[in-house]
Amino acid sequence: MSTLMDIVNYGKYAPYIWSSYAIVMGVIFYMGMSSFKRLARLQKDLDRIKGTRSDRSEQSERPGRNGSSDYSED
C-alpha cells in the first residue's frame, strides 16, 4: 500500500511542482486576505465617521447643549 510520501514523490520534478504550488497558493492567499482586510478597515472608518456625524447632529438638535437654544434657556 502506497503511503502519502510515495504519492507526492514527484522525483526530479518535485522542486518545480512544489515551488509553483507554494508561489500560487501564497500569492492568492495574500491577495485574498489583503482585499478582505482593506474592506474591513474602510468599513470601520466609514462607521466611525457616520457615528461622529450622527452624534454631532444629535447634540446640535438637543436643546440646552449647543447652538442658540443654549443662550435662550439661560
Add this chain to the structure above:
Amino acid sequence: MLVHTSLLNHTLHHKPAGVRSSPMQKYANPLRFTRLADKILPWSSAVAVAAFIGGLYLALAASPPDFQQGESVRLMYVHVPNAWLSTQTYMFIALLSAVSIIWKHPLADLGAKAAAPIGLIFTGLALITGSIWGKPMWGTWWVWDARLTSVLVLFFLYLGYMAIWRAIEDQQKASKVAAILALVGVVNIPIIKFSVEWWNTLHQPSSVFRAEGPAIDGSMLWPLLVMVLAFQAYFVTVLLWRMKAEIVERKLLALQYQEASE
C-alpha cells in the same frame, strides 16, 4: 483626490414610483449592488475553499502522471487556470470599460478598476508557473515566442491600466483614459489565443477548447476543471470584496469632502 460624487448621488437617488428600470440600471445603485454582493459572497467563498481543497487533492495526489511529461504535468493544474483568468479578467475589464464609456454606468469603471490588480496577479502567476514548467520541458526558463511575449504584453497592459488610475487625480478623467487603454489593449487577446496557431511556437496548442473536443484524458481534465472552478470562485469573491471596498472608499471621500466644505 477629486471625489467621484456621481456615485454618492446614486446612493441617495430615489426612482419615482411606477418607473420600471432595466437590470443594468437597477444595479447601478451601489446600495443595491452591495446587498447583492453580500448574498453572493458566502456562496462564492465557500465554493472557492471547497474547490481548492478538492482540486489540490486531485491535482497533487489523485491524478496520474502524463505518459510524455511525467509528473511535471501537475504544473498544468495551476498554470492553466491562471492563464485563462488572465485573459478573461482583461476581457471583463474591456467590457466594463465599454459600458462605462457608452452608458456611463457608475459601477462599471469601479468594477474594472477593482478587477485590474486581480488580473495582474493572475497574469504574473501564469508567467511564473509557465516559466517554471518551461525549464524541465523546454530546457529554458524563458523564450521570446509569440505566446509568452503576448502574455508579457498583457502584463504590461495591466500595469499601464493601474498606473493611469493612480496618476490622474480626477477620477472621472482617469476612468475615461483607463477605459480607452483597456479597449485598445483588447486587440492583444486574440493574439494571445491564436498565437500558437498563427506562429511556430514552443508553447503547445490549445488542448481543451478545440473543435474536436478536449485532447486531455478525463483523469486529468476533471482535476483541471475543479481547479478552474476554484480560481473562478476565488476571482468572484475577491472582485466583490474589492468592489465593495471601492464603494466604501468613495463614500468616505465624499463624506470627508462634505465635512471640509461645511
